[in-house]
Amino acid sequence: MKRREFLRSGALAAATGAAAAVARGAEAGAATPAVEKELVALEKRAWEAWRKKDADFFKGFFSGDSVIVSAAGVVAPAALLAAASDPDCSLGDFSLDNFKVVALNADTAILTFRALQSAACGGAAAARPDVVWASTVYVRRGGKWLSAFHQQTTAAPAE
Numbered sequence: 001m002k003r004r005e006f007l008r009s010g011a012l013a014a015a016t017g018a019a020a021a022v023a024r025g026a027e028a029g030a031a032t033p034a035v036e037k038e039l040v041a042l043e044k045r046a047w048e049a050w051r052k053k054d055a056d057f058f059k060g061f062f063s064g065d066s067v068i069v070s071a072a073g074v075v076a077p078a079a080l081l082a083a084a085s086d087p088d089c090s091l092g093d094f095s096l097d098n099f100k101v102v103a104l105n106a107d108t109a110i111l112t113f114r115a116l117q118s119a120a121c122g123g124a125a126a127a128r129p130d131v132v133w134a135s136t137v138y139v140r141r142g143g144k145w146l147s148a149f150h151q152q153t154t155a156a157p158a159e
Contacts, residue, residue, distance in 0.1 A: 031101040031109050039111045039138055040099050042145055047115070051091045055084040062147050063139055069151040089121040107140040108148075114155065131155035 031039070042061075049057035062077040069075075083089065094117040102110045112135045137149040 028104050031103040036101040055081050092118040111136045
């Protein structure tokens, strides 16, 4: 029953999003190569900034209404800014691949990808998974792409 409700609500959300895009006069679909290149580069810069603890980068990265969802729950960017400068936690090596960009309209796109990461807090491995599937929703405001939403889902173990 729960699975059916989840699937139904997902289908409803997708239909609502597509209808909203059409109502705005835009068609959802593959992003232009230039937009894809720009968003992938921006996402890579964000991960590198996280690794380097560059909290200043994130001050211009998020939209004012941005939300982040992870195993820790739903948080605002302010929590990420605090964590980015926490000397007790660190992101070591990481790699990002399997990028796909879907344009919802000229100023909104979803970037999905896989991330492999090694992190530690207090000298011990962090509670974050090593492999996640992630998505970031970018919005273009004032000519600049900003992160409006980011989520990470633990990848299923390889069989």
